[in-house]
Amino acid sequence: MTDKPYFTFGNYLKQRFGGRVQKISIDAGFTCPNIDGTKGVGGCTYCNNEGFSYNSRVALRPVREQIEAGIAFSKKRFKANQFLAYFQAHTNTFAPVNQLKKIYDEILPYEEIVAFAVGTRPDSISPKILDLLESYSNRFEVWVEYGLQSSHNHTLARVNRCDTYERFLWAIDVTSTRNLKICVHVILGLPGETHEDMMKTAERLAPLPFHSIKVHLLHIMKDTPMEKEYLRGEIQIFSMDEYVETVCDFLERIPSDISVQRLTADAPPSVLVAPAWCLERKTIYQKIDQEFVRRGTRQGSRVSDNVRQDLSWKHQARRQAPFPIAEAARLAS
Numbered sequence: 573m574t575d576k577p578y579f580t581f582g583n584y585l586k587q588r589f590g591g592r593v594q595k596i597s598i599d600a601g602f603t604c605p606n607i608d609g610t611k612g613v614g615g616c617t618y619c620n621n622e623g624f625s626y627n628s629r630v631a632l633r634p635v636r637e638q639i640e641a642g643i644a645f646s647k648k649r650f651k652a653n654q655f656l657a658y659f660q661a662h663t664n665t666f667a668p669v670n671q672l673k674k675i676y677d678e679i680l681p682y683e684e685i686v687a688f689a690v691g692t693r694p695d696s697i698s699p700k701i702l703d704l705l706e707s708y709s710n711r712f713e714v715w716v717e718y719g720l721q722s723s724h725n726h727t728l729a730r731v732n733r734c735d736t737y738e739r740f741l742w743a744i745d746v747t748s749t750r751n752l753k754i755c756v757h758v759i760l761g762l763p764g765e766t767h768e769d770m771m772k773t774a775e776r777l778a779p780l781p782f783h784s785i786k787v788h789l790l791h792i793m794k795d796t797p798m799e800k801e802y803l804r805g806e807i808q809i810f811s812m813d814e815y816v817e818t819v820c821d822f823l824e825r826i827p828s829d830i831s832v833q834r835l836t837a838d839a840p841p842s843v844l845v846a847p848a849w850c851l852e853r854k855t856i857y858q859k860i861d862q863e864f865v866r867r868g869t870r871q872g873s874r875v876s877d878n879v880r881q882d883l884s885w886k887h888q889a890r891r892q893a894p895f896p897i898a899e900a901a902r903l904a905s
């Protein structure tokens with residue numbers, strides 16, 4: 573099925589759609605509740621959000637123009653003829669439902685788009701927004717991408733995430749009962765996290781009803797609070813070898829049916845402070861493959877059989893995420 577020691581998202585898309593599906597990234601001009609004061613100000617300490625710390629943003633180009641340019645480019649460069657529209661920039665559910673509908677409807681005229689994804693925060697979703705997203709699922713495969721980053725609230729507080737693991741569990745719970753796919757974002761190497769903390773996050777994720785994961789390595793960007801901490805020597809970052817070992821340890825704890833969309837960071841060189849090696853994407857992926865070969869393991873090697881087989885995903889997820897129904901109802905209102 574796959575020549576990689578982990579289940580790549582590319583392979584998933586080939587199995588699902590019978591061929592290559594190319595992602596088109598869209599900046600629809602959303603802002604973020606952790607910047608505009610709704611949840612917090614200043615944003616996560618690693619986020620380079622200069623230039624959008626206002627109550628609203630406008631897309632640099634109309635969404636349709638971005639879609640058409642993305643499709644034309646990918647057809648020429650990759651000979652792709654199926655596309656996934658990815659509403660990527662900032663928090664892509666952070667607007668009134670009628671406004672979201674107008675934005676998402678922009679993809680409707682394009683028959684080549686077979687799937688779409690929205691990147692968001694667990695605190696920026698509601699049953700009404702999920703209803704809207706699900707309403708597209710008879711035409712597209714619809715993905716909700718949740719930024720978790722860490723399952724430890726002390727870490728989330730340390731990086732001013734202004735969100736919690738409990739809220740993430742609630743979001744997973746209410747999303748997983750719908751015809752929607754879920755992708756989870758995790759950052760390895762956040763300040764104050766031990767190796768054990770990161771492995772705990774993988775172990776907590778393992779039984780949950782999600783479908784895909786993006787693993788980012790902590791990288792320091794210019795003009796962020798974290799840059800100042802880093803320059804003061806208050807933050808340690810991974811060497812490439814340390815990261816490769818950690819990400820392999822992490823993936824060994826993630827079930828093998830979860831597709832892997834990313835294992836590095838995508839930092840534009842103009843804003844990257846450190847580590848410089850995170851620009852060597854090809855080398856990082858090669859080293860991860862080599863490390864798995866050296867160990868004789870692969871994604872899911874350390875997941876015990878009963879994590880996903882003894883009970884259905886959702887039943888088990890609810891068992892492991894005992895989130896009070898009354899609290900869920902309060903958050904949903």
Ligand code: SF4
Pocket residue numbers: 604605606607614615616619620621662663693719
């Ligand atoms: S949630 Fe995302 S966009 Fe918002 S501050 Fe954090 S990293 Fe930046």
